[in-house]
Amino acid sequence: MSEYIHTAYKKAARIQTVVCGFLFAIFSFVYLYVFQRDILEALHFSLAHGKTHFAPLASALIITLSLILLRWGVNSLLRLKGNLRALSYFPSFLILGVLTNVGRDVYIYNHHTCWGWLLPVLLLVYILLGYGVGRFFKNQSNKEAGSVSQMNNGLLTIVLFSLMTVLIGNTERDFHHELEAERYLREHQYSEVLEVGKKSLKATRTLTVLRSMAMSHAGLLGEKLFAYPQYYRSDGLFFANDSTQTLRYTNDSIYYLLGAQPYKGEDRMEFLRNICYKGIGKYTALDYYLSSLLLEKQIDKFGEALVDFYDAEDTLPRYYKEAILMYRSSHPDYPFIIKDSVLIKRYDEYHKRKTGFTSFITERNGMRREFGDTYWWYFNYQE
Template structure:
């Protein structure tokens, strides 16, 4: 048997060291930077909320376990040449399985097809390892050694390929990542960090829309910044319904705690908010949510009717309300609320000019998105389909 010093002299030791460094660095970065929120929700769901994932401890522990698995496989196979990278394959596959999580995760469906596919792949893997082990005595002599040897780069290329496969199998759903990150930040009480999550992600679902509304409420900037984010689902996305709008880690009670009351009868968010505002539990947040609910549904008439009950229209208003009133006054011949804001009126006229530059509906949206994508006008246009009554 070749000693460790002999292996380093013939180049295999350096090759193994380079492979180990690559594997450890990739695993650490993949777990710590890319998948921590997915691992957090996985642990939460599988433990039924009894335990919480610690990113630092979890990353180190998982990396160590996977590296020990590789070390055990190497000790048993002694694959030491062009097929050495195969000793990392089970660890890489386990890493992929661990992070192959969907938004429909439950404690009963975590493994899914992996429950039978992983054992099958391991049987195939054992056959492949045996085959390459038989070929090792026929390996040609190494013409070079060290970091830049062909042996090192052949194995490194195999590991890079495995890394790409791991990334393709693991959860890459940007919306789900954003949701879990936001839930994690809200659970920690860091609402300021939560409102910045996924801001540049164009895709959105109803659950993410609800989380943004909750985060902005806790950050005291709901009516100012709500329509600066992509939103979907209208007012129905404001509260969890356990179907299209749901929470994975954050307790539902933390959402209803904003209003201090939960009705026994399950209601649509708009109905719930109307009931809250008729009760003794009505507060500033419940009123703002009701006004935002009307805006999310593009219901400018009910918004204009309700706004004077809660705000003095001749006083400074939040950005979203100002934009909605300007739009309302331009769309209605006889508005119930007269509102003038010269600067914003001028901006709206510029918005219309850009919008009417073309007759193509898709091109119109694209034209106004760059300059006005964070305004209520763009939200109204993209959800109602036109700038008409």
């Protein structure tokens, strides 16, 4: 009878080991390859200084396999048994969290975090405690625990360690959106850049600039710009000077896109105007200049610039036409005439809909739901 119980215990232990190992492998792979892919790539680029290629699938598999082997090594050292066996996954889960605990300063030269000293200390404390706990509960862990008890304790431990990993790793949605958009931009997948965070009303300056760059590359600034939140006016076309707010792309990338660089201390709007009127920039510079005028709500200067660079018969992008409809209301002799009946009808509906609201906040929110993707809403309501 005792031999039967011992055999059942060993079988339960093997099942627990296989199930917990399988769950850890699945969690580790999905966590690294799906949820933290861009974080892991950013860490790789920082450590390798961009000298080696990052392979997300291979990296997720290799790291997962390495952490499984680490778990086996830890268990061989501490010899945890029974209900304590799943505790041997702690170092693997901890390292998994530390690998993805990457912040916005990851690309700064000599980047380092507190984990450089904290991780070894925690692992040392864990080994000492694990050894002590293993010895203290030696007799109890050697007893044949029920298979259900072992499995429940193992699963609970894996779940708790998984939560620990998620809490340690970077889960900041805005940062993930920025890294994802940057990756698509590097891969020249401009339409994919515009899908990142598309339904969210939140948009950091970095994400806004990355979207603008993608639109410019695809020739869609005039068609898509105000379909996305614009909270930074013309600053949303350029990165911040603070290196902790930018990723791998910098303003040098934008100047290369425009085909010219400003003089030291030159005003940004003046810089864009000069390269357009002097003809020293690339074709992308004109859309950048006209878009910056719209973003700054300088609609009079926009109207003047449009006459200088376009013919009245030219086909204009959507937001240029929307701006012209507004401009013509105070300048009826303006040479550009919008003949788009659908756009004209929507502009009339926009004006009719503005009446009947009880407060500005109610009006602003109500108009946003219906016309939030128009230049008219931006011009009248965006602060």
